[in-house]
Amino acid sequence: MRTVAVVGASLAGLSAARSLRKQGFDGRLVVIGDELHRPYDRPPLSKEFLAGALAEADLALEQDDEDLRAEWLLGVRAVGLDGPQRAVRLADGSEVRADGVVIATGAAARTLPGTDGLAGVHTLRTLDDARALRDELALGGRLVVIGGGFIGAEVASTAYALGLDVTVVEAAPTPLAGPLGETMGGIVSALHADHGVRLWCGVGVKGLRGESRVEAVLLEDGRSVPADIVVVGVGARPCVEWLAGSGLALDDGVTCGADGRTRLAGVVAVGDCASWYDPRAGLHRRVEHWTGARERPDAAVTALLAGGAVEPSAPRPPYFWSDQYGVKIQFAGHAAAADSVTIEEGARDDHNVLAVYRRSGQPVAVLGMNQPRLFTRWRKQLAAAA
Amino acid sequence: MMIPACRLVDLPRGEAYRLDIDPPVSVFHTDDGEVFAIDDTCTHQDASLADGWLEGCEVECPLHASKFDLRTGAVDAPPAKRPVRTHEVRVEDGMIYVRLSLDAPNLPPCVTARLAGGPA
Ligand SMILES: Cc1cc2nc3c(=O)[nH]c(=O)nc-3n(C[C@H](O)[C@H](O)[C@H](O)COP(=O)(O)OP(=O)(O)OC[C@H]3O[C@@H](n4cnc5c(N)ncnc54)[C@H](O)[C@@H]3O)c2cc1C
Numbered sequence A: 001m002r003t004v005a006v007v008g009a010s011l012a013g014l015s016a017a018r019s020l021r022k023q024g025f026d027g028r029l030v031v032i033g034d035e036l037h038r039p040y041d042r043p044p045l046s047k048e049f050l051a052g053a054l055a056e057a058d059l060a061l062e063q064d065d066e067d068l069r070a071e072w073l074l075g076v077r078a079v080g081l082d083g084p085q086r087a088v089r090l091a092d093g094s095e096v097r098a099d100g101v102v103i104a105t106g107a108a109a110r111t112l113p114g115t116d117g118l119a120g121v122h123t124l125r126t127l128d129d130a131r132a133l134r135d136e137l138a139l140g141g142r143l144v145v146i147g148g149g150f151i152g153a154e155v156a157s158t159a160y161a162l163g164l165d166v167t168v169v170e171a172a173p174t175p176l177a178g179p180l181g182e183t184m185g186g187i188v189s190a191l192h193a194d195h196g197v198r199l200w201c202g203v204g205v206k207g208l209r210g211e212s213r214v215e216a217v218l219l220e221d222g223r224s225v226p227a228d229i230v231v232v233g234v235g236a237r238p239c240v241e242w243l244a245g246s247g248l249a250l251d252d253g254v255t256c257g258a259d260g261r262t263r264l265a266g267v268v269a270v271g272d273c274a275s276w277y278d279p280r281a282g283l284h285r286r287v288e289h290w291t292g293a294r295e296r297p298d299a300a301v302t303a304l305l306a307g308g309a310v311e312p313s314a315p316r317p318p319y320f321w322s323d324q325y326g327v328k329i330q331f332a333g334h335a336a337a338a339d340s341v342t343i344e345e346g347a348r349d350d351h352n353v354l355a356v357y358r359r360s361g362q363p364v365a366v367l368g369m370n371q372p373r374l375f376t377r378w379r380k381q382l383a384a385a386a
Numbered sequence B: 001m002m003i004p005a006c007r008l009v010d011l012p013r014g015e016a017y018r019l020d021i022d023p024p025v026s027v028f029h030t031d032d033g034e035v036f037a038i039d040d041t042c043t044h045q046d047a048s049l050a051d052g053w054l055e056g057c058e059v060e061c062p063l064h065a066s067k068f069d070l071r072t073g074a075v076d077a078p079p080a081k082r083p084v085r086t087h088e089v090r091v092e093d094g095m096i097y098v099r100l101s102l103d104a105p106n107l108p109p110c111v112t113a114r115l116a117g118g119p120a
């Protein structure tokens, strides 16, 4: 393999580039990214960076003296992939031909239809998004967060700490019920009310009111919530449109095997844009968490360099963390697989809970709130049991 | 200075003991029976490495999974970027002693700010 192109210059792309060098690839390495920035870390964008406690330089994912001997094509978008030729077409009309292609184009924030061009309305995915939101939050006022998922909850928590008046609107009856299940979703989202942040559940958003700038969020039940700033946190969609016609299977992300290999020889996909086969569950799933984007490229690169001659080792159960209202939330495994959940340690009112999810008595997931030590033990046990 | 940490028999293999000095130091007893001491605070954020995932001669931070080498203090990958200090360990008469490194610790920015009296 003489040339490898990595498309997407964020955590998964950088991790793949690092793995390539670490695993001995010494050919031409081209990294393509449509943002102008060098790879940076996203989790702080809704936390310390938004709060003003971290500067932009602190977000860099690369070491100061790191040299991957890569050609960085930044600020250019990939617009197509010729599958059999493994040629990546770029928006500027040029083309990168490679023997191996790593797809790492991540995900983009979903928006609400009809909100384009209205000042005061934000999504949060990129550094540029975070800069714009941070500057507005600094002015204070009433913030309405649409969506009570992790990003929405973190923005609410950060804005609350900055002194804003915050309301969270969530269409589902319980926020976070998808990732955490009803019971624990309820316990974690109770953090909002505990801090005087209003949480309105079970009601959808009909639209926004405002001429040039947003004035209110209109709810489906007829109510309206006055707003100076609105953050739309309604999830992310995988950035795979550019792969249409490439021959890849695209169904909620690039469909991959248990090691990131795709249907096309010499093409792997990693990170938020990839839907890996999960041998334990017997299905494909797209995992949108930091640790997967950081770790799984190692396995995908091994598969790419070996041309599929190695058996994939099963990745660890998915893991993510979140920080809200000073509480460290950690989760590993799959809540949806569980038929019971029990609090094994701690008290919910003290926000230091350790909860274990089981299916037929076997642990399938674990949640910690300010319980890093116990959480790690359970996480280790989950990985060993799998 | 040699600081007594704990008795070797009280620290099973695969476990860590945190010495509550400032900054805290942790002693690890690996599955192979070796004993190491490193700074307990992750260089990325305020996490205790004694709470982490010990495997071989590496401990994985309990929060964001950067791995530190117990022998050298080196870190493998982001989000942490700087190594932790390592400290010399001696076992005498069944007691584990730690000789603190004279280097300056690589504390995370949030801890440094707190020590300086700024916002946490
Ligand atoms: C605000 C925020 C907070 C988060 N907090 C946490 C947290 O606390 N814990 C946790 O576990 N996870 C968290 N995450 C999730 C984590 O950041 C992601 O899982 C991770 O960034 C995924 O990395 P990635 O490289 O796959 O994708 P991305 O980081 O999305 O990077 C993809 C890159 O590809 C570029 N790209 C897209 N299309 C093209 C194209 N056609 N051509 C060229 N380049 C393209 C994009 O511009 C982007 O730079 C958070 C995410 C956000 C946004």
Ligand code: FES
Residues within 6 Å of the ligand: B042, B043, B044, B045, B046, B047, B061, B062, B063, B064, B065, B066, B079, B080
């Ligand atoms: S606190 Fe250790 S890696 Fe983040």
